[in-house]
Amino acid sequence: MIKAFKLELKEIRDSFYLQSLLSWAPFVSFLLIILIFHKGVVREMPITVVDNDKSRLSRDIIREIDASPTLHVKGLQADLKQASTDIASGNIYATVVIPNHFERDVILKKQPEIVAFINAQYLLIAKMIKSALSSTIQQSAAKIDFAINLIKDGQFTTAKNATLPIGIQITPFFNTFQNYFLFLVSAIIPSLLQIYIALAIIASIGTTFKEKKEKEVFKDGVAKALIGKTLPYTIAYLGWGVLFILYMYGYEGWEFQGSFALLFFAQLLTILAYEGVILSFFVFRFDFIGALSITALYTAPALAFLGITFPVGSMPKFALLWHNLLPISHYLQIQISQASYGSSLSETVPFFENLLMFIPFWFFAYFKIRAKV
Amino acid sequence: MSFLEVLKFEFKNIFTNFPIIITIIGGVVLYSFFYPQPYINEVVKTLDITVVDLDKSETSRDLIYSMDATPQINVLREDLSIDDAKQAIIDKKVSGLIIIPSNFNRDLALHTSPTIAIGADANYFLIYGSIVEGAITSILTHSASIKITNLLLQDIPLKEAKKSFTPYSLKPINLFNANMSYTYYIVPAVFVLILQQTMLMGLGLLGGFYAELKQRYDAPIWMKITSRVLIFGTLFFTHMLFYFGFAFEFFNIPHQASAYEMITFGVPFILATIFLGIFFGGVLKNQESATPIILLSSLPLIFSAGFIWPKEAIPTLITYMSLLFPNTPATQGFLKLNQMGADFSGVLVQYSLLWLQAVLYLLLSIYVLRGEKLKQSSIDS
Numbered sequence: 001m002i003k004a005f006k007l008e009l010k011e012i013r014d015s016f017y018l019q020s021l022l023s024w025a026p027f028v029s030f031l032l033i034i035l036i037f038h039k040g041v042v043r044e045m046p047i048t049v050v051d052n053d054k055s056r057l058s059r060d061i062i063r064e065i066d067a068s069p070t071l072h073v074k075g076l077q078a079d080l081k082q083a084s085t086d087i088a089s090g091n092i093y094a095t096v097v098i099p100n101h102f103e104r105d106v107i108l109k110k111q112p113e114i115v116a117f118i119n120a121q122y123l124l125i126a127k128m129i130k131s132a133l134s135s136t137i138q139q140s141a142a143k144i145d146f147a148i149n150l151i152k153d154g155q156f157t158t159a160k161n162a163t164l165p166i167g168i169q170i171t172p173f174f175n176t177f178q179n180y181f182l183f184l185v186s187a188i189i190p191s192l193l194q195i196y197i198a199l200a201i202i203a204s205i206g207t208t209f210k211e212k213k214e215k216e217v218f219k220d221g222v223a224k225a226l227i228g229k230t231l232p233y234t235i236a237y238l239g240w241g242v243l244f245i246l247y248m249y250g251y252e253g254w255e256f257q258g259s260f261a262l263l264f265f266a267q268l269l270t271i272l273a274y275e276g277v278i279l280s281f282f283v284f285r286f287d288f289i290g291a292l293s294i295t296a297l298y299t300a301p302a303l304a305f306l307g308i309t310f311p312v313g314s315m316p317k318f319a320l321l322w323h324n325l326l327p328i329s330h331y332l333q334i335q336i337s338q339a340s341y342g343s344s345l346s347e348t349v350p351f352f353e354n355l356l357m358f359i360p361f362w363f364f365a366y367f368k369i370r371a372k373v
Numbered sequence: 374m375s376f377l378e379v380l381k382f383e384f385k386n387i388f389t390n391f392p393i394i395i396t397i398i399g400g401v402v403l404y405s406f407f408y409p410q411p412y413i414n415e416v417v418k419t420l421d422i423t424v425v426d427l428d429k430s431e432t433s434r435d436l437i438y439s440m441d442a443t444p445q446i447n448v449l450r451e452d453l454s455i456d457d458a459k460q461a462i463i464d465k466k467v468s469g470l471i472i473i474p475s476n477f478n479r480d481l482a483l484h485t486s487p488t489i490a491i492g493a494d495a496n497y498f499l500i501y502g503s504i505v506e507g508a509i510t511s512i513l514t515h516s517a518s519i520k521i522t523n524l525l526l527q528d529i530p531l532k533e534a535k536k537s538f539t540p541y542s543l544k545p546i547n548l549f550n551a552n553m554s555y556t557y558y559i560v561p562a563v564f565v566l567i568l569q570q571t572m573l574m575g576l577g578l579l580g581g582f583y584a585e586l587k588q589r590y591d592a593p594i595w596m597k598i599t600s601r602v603l604i605f606g607t608l609f610f611t612h613m614l615f616y617f618g619f620a621f622e623f624f625n626i627p628h629q630a631s632a633y634e635m636i637t638f639g640v641p642f643i644l645a646t647i648f649l650g651i652f653f654g655g656v657l658k659n660q661e662s663a664t665p666i667i668l669l670s671s672l673p674l675i676f677s678a679g680f681i682w683p684k685e686a687i688p689t690l691i692t693y694m695s696l697l698f699p700n701t702p703a704t705q706g707f708l709k710l711n712q713m714g715a716d717f718s719g720v721l722v723q724y725s726l727l728w729l730q731a732v733l734y735l736l737l738s739i740y741v742l743r744g745e746k747l748k749q750s751s752i753d754s
Contacts, residue, residue, distance in 0.1 A: 017662065017665075021665070025669065029669060029672070029673055032673045032677070032691065033672065033673060033676065035688050035691060036673070036676050036677055036682060036687050036688070036691060037676070037682065037686075038688070039686045041686075042683055042685075042686055043686070044685065045683065045685060046685070084548075085715075085719070087548060087713070088709060088713040088714060088715040088716075088719055089709060089715055089719040089720075090705065090709060090713075093683075102541070105541075106540045106541055109540070111539065111540065111541060111542065112541050113541065113542055113543070113544045114541060114542070114543050114544070115543075115544045115545075115546060116543060116544070116545045116546065117546050117548050118545055118546065118547055118548060119548050119549060119713070120547035120548055120549055120550035120551070120553055121548075121549040121550050121557070121558065121680075121708060121712045121713055122558070122680060122683065123550065123553060123554075123555065123557075123558035124558075124681065124682070124683075125683050126547065126550075126553065127502060127553070130545050133543055133545065134543055134545070137541070137542065137543035138542075138543070141539050141540050141541050141542065142539075144540045144541075145539060145540050148540070165481060165484070165486060165516045165519040165520050165523070166481070166486065166487060166488070166489060166512055166515060166516045166519065167486050167487065167488035167489070168488065168489055168491065168508075168509060168512055169488050169489070169490045169491070170490075170491045170492075170505055170509075171490060171491065171492040172492075172493065172495035172501060173459070173462065173492050173493065173494050173495055174494055174495055174496050175495035175496055176495070178495055178498070178501075180498075180682070183495075183496070183498055184676075184682075188672060188676070191672065192669070192672055195668055195669060196669075199665045199668070199669075203661070203665075206661070288661060289391070289392040289578075289660060289661060289664075290391060290392065290395070292392070292661060292664050292665075293392055293395050293396060293400070293664065296400075296664050296668050297400070297403070297407075299668070300668055300671060301404075301407060301408055303672065304408065304410075304411050304412075304559075305410075305411055307497075308496075308497065309498075309499070310411050310412060310499060310555060311418075311497055311499055311500050313418055313420075314414050314418045315410075315411045315414065316410065316411075316413055316414055318410055319410040319411040319413075322410065323411075336496050337463075340494075340496055341463040343463065347464075
């Protein structure tokens with residue numbers, strides 16, 4: 001085992017490609033993802049207003065919209081036609097139309113409507129703009145309503161309660177600030193990491209057979225050699241995994257409720273699961289490039305199937321099956337359960353069991369290689 | 374070698390090479406069905422929630438019924454305490470919780486605005502958003518009816534009471550994606566990336582294959598480039614039409630651009646990508662480096678293109694770097710033309726940028742192929 005381990009270290013020393021997969025490439029790609037999402041919240045999204053009323057009230061509303069941290073009123077537009085061209089060309093994400101005689105209609109209690117045209121092609125941005133606009137307009141309307149009630153009743157509390165019969169308090173559990181950095185980066189980096197593990201393993205085993213070194217590598221027993229050969233990668237990627245968790249929950253300081261040891265153990269099992277699966281892809285035909293293509297197909301789309309960005313419960317059967325076939329899906333359940341819920345070992349056992357289901361792939365690889373050499 | 378011989382030679386090397394075939398034909402077709410799989414049910418299903426009803430009045434019952442009736446929410450169970458309800462979320466039995474405070478009914482009658490708490494697991498943004506939306510809608514509707522009832526009790530006629538509900542309101546209209554479908558949001562843009570990545574992978578594999586080739590392959594550079602443009606161009610033009618035509622129809626994705634506009638815009642996209650691919654293949658030393666590089670670049674490329682995560686929130690340097698890759702202007706352009714119904718004049722910036730990339734990468738591919746040729750002739754001599 002030690003011999004195979006040392007032999008593999010030598011291989012790594014001689015291969016710029018393997019070194020890259022283990023060192024600077026993960027660093028650069030993780031850094032890119034971190035930088036892309038580092039702002040974490042969407043602020044000052046450009047929109048415009050078509051103010052057909054030009055009254056004091058309409059100007060107040062425009063100011064209130066601009067004051068919302070999510071929105072930035074880039075300018076006023078004379079008509080909807082220009083605004084819709086600007087939306088279609090992507091210069092602005094939405095336009096708010098305040099109707100003619102708006103202020104007069106409010107006074108006459110005609111309940112005028114402010115219409116917002118939102119570019120819903122950019123779904124995530126659209127949702128944030130919509131909720132920012134809704135709450136701004138609701139608050140603004142409540143303020144006016146309150147003023148009217150106050151004039152009528154002359155009493156502060158009665159006026160306030162007449163405005164809002166039921167109060168609403170919204171609590172996002174676990175990602176309290178609804179931060180996209182935490183939401184996406186905590187899933188994207190593991191998705192990248194699984195690609196690195198897969199690529200390194202396929203390169204390691206593929207090169208051995210491509211360069212006809214299998215007799216030499218496996219001569220002292222296939223099982224020991226396999227473990228020794230994969231050990232450098234297991235250690236290195238566990239290192240990256242630990243570093244990532246320490247960065248997210250230590251350096252960045254996101255809430256972490258559970259046990260780090262349990263999470264690192266889950267990372268180890270996940271790495272072993274991927275190694276088993278990828279070795280099996282290779283020994284299926286002992287074809288380096290072919291196995292590489294299958295590895296690409298297996299690991300590349302993982303993020304969409306994880307159930308983080310799109311809920312598992314809403315996926316059709318095939319997608320659900322694919323979700324379960326990816327070790328990283330089960331790993332992320334453990335990551336969330338440890339970070340957010342602080343679940344005990346016994347509560348996470350089902351997820352660990354799912355990860356252990358991938359271990360038999362190691363036996364498949366073992367028997368196929370033993371038959372071959 | 375004559376041009377026809379070069380073309381034949383390239384054709385043979387592409388279509389007898391298993392990894393290349395599986396990438397540029399098998400992969401392209403498979404991915405078009407595979408990637409949209411998670412989203413094909415379109416909207417997020419009705420989500421289960423739990424209610425902690427500390428009031429147990431008729432009014433609180435009514436509110437629970439009206440929440441249950443919203444399309445987003447199904448009231449699956451009731452818990453006696455807030456801790457139990459939270460545990461149910463952790464155990465994934467429900468996705469959210471509603472807490473109705475004790476004395477809810479009495480406070481309403483006394484006009485002291487009781488507060489209802491909505492909570493959901495924000496580890497899953499779509500689930501969270503959906504529950505909050507459903508709960509708020511039903512609470513606001515309920516609020517409105519209470520307000521109207523109160524006004525009626527003050528002997529204000531119904532017509533007047535209804536008018537006093539709110540002085541004005543917002544009516545949001547979703548453009549280009551009326552149902553806020555996740556498929557329409559992700560798939561059109563991901564398709565552009567798949568086309569680019571499979572093209573680059575194919576040409577990279579081919580370049581790596583030539584780098585490993587023992588026999589001499591001496592032909593004028595323009596012939597090599599022209600034959601690859603002809604072969605990959607024809608193939609990927611077909612793929613593009615298949616993606617934006619057949620696959621869009623298959624997944625019911627709306628599209629607005631005319632075929633003429635799509636083809637016009639597609640020409641520089643495919644050319645720029647082919648030239649980038651020839652350049653990429655030219656710098657590779659072996660076949661197996663092509664797939665990993667493309668594979669690892671996909672996630673950073675897709676997130677820096679500015680459609681999943683707004684370009685306004687991405688560091689400027691990364692946005693500029695992303696403009697070096699055809700998929701960035703191509704995604705923006707195709708989305709504008711096909712999803713948002715922009716005129717061709719609305720995508721001129723992207724269109725010009727793609728042509729600029731095409732010229733840049735053509736020059737770079739001539740440069741690397743010259744280097745290859747010099748190396749070969751030095752081996753010969």
